Amino acid sequence: MVAFVSADAVDENENKALVRRFFEVGPSRGDLKAARDLLAEDFALHVPLPCSPGIQGIIEVISACRAAFEHIDVTLEDMVAEGDRVAARFVARGIHRGAFMGQSATGRSITMTGIEIFRIENGRIAELWGEANLLGLMRQLGIMPPSDGRGQR
Numbered sequence: 514m515v516a517f518v519s520a521d522a523v524d525e526n527e528n529k530a531l532v533r534r535f536f537e538v539g540p541s542r543g544d545l546k547a548a549r550d551l552l553a554e555d556f557a558l559h560v561p562l563p564c565s566p567g568i569q570g571i572i573e574v575i576s577a578c579r580a581a582f583e584h585i586d587v588t589l590e591d592m593v594a595e596g597d598r599v600a601a602r603f604v605a606r607g608i609h610r611g612a613f614m615g616q617s618a619t620g621r622s623i624t625m626t627g628i629e630i631f632r633i634e635n636g637r638i639a640e641l642w643g644e645a646n647l648l649g650l651m652r653q654l655g656i657m658p659p660s661d662g663r664g665q666r
Contacts, residue, residue, distance in 0.1 A: 525594035528633040532599045533589060535631075535638060540587040540605065543579045545572055553637040560643040571641065582607030582623060599631045605645075609654060614647075616654045625650045 531551060539548030549568060556568050564570040564577075579585055585607035593600045605625045610618050627645030631638050651657040 525596070525599075527636070528597070528599050528631075529592050529594045531633060531636070531638065532592065532601055532631050536587050536589055536601070536603065539571075539575050540578065540585065543575065545575065548572075548575065551638055553634055553639040556638060557640045558643075559641065561645075561647065577613070578605070578607075581609060581611040581613035581618075583610040584608055597633050599633065600628065601631070602626070602628050613654070614651065614656060616656050619654055621653060621655075623650060623653045625653075 535548060535551050538544040538551070549572065552568055552571070554568075556571070558564070558567060558570040558574075560570075560574065562574055564573045582605075585605060587603050587605045589601055589603055591600075591602040603626070605623075605627070607623055609616075609621050609623055612618065625646055626649070627643060629641055629643040632640035648657065652659050
């Protein structure tokens with residue numbers, strides 16, 4: 514049996530591979546040049562962190578995280594692609610060895626989850642929207658008190 518794959522499906526698979534590569538070389542390995550090579554010249558960054566716009570902003574975010582968290586490793590848990598968009602759910606793990614969000618190093622192991630949506634244009638990442646569980650991270654670092662476990666309904 515011959516399976517036919519639409520042109521859109523091939524592009525979506527290529528887009529997912531591009532996003533996977535970005536996570537591997539940027540956040541996980543800290544290869545800023547390789548990560549930068551995957552970004553469009555007019556790359557736009559939308560994250561809830563204080564950083565510069567565009568390519569400089571993502572370099573700052575990756576650098577700050579890698580400086581603060583030793584052995585940081587980012588694992589992709591899920592990826593979904595449709596058209597020029599790729600959504601990725603990730604888990605980042607590391608050891609807090611440097612200052613982050615005003616908190617000096619604690620030596621604590623951290624686990625942070627997040628979701629990022631990428632827009633791909635001409636084989637490059639043109640835009641990134643990122644949301645991470647910063648409240649959970651702040652609790653792990655002792656910046657915020659732990660949850661009382663009751664949650665909200």
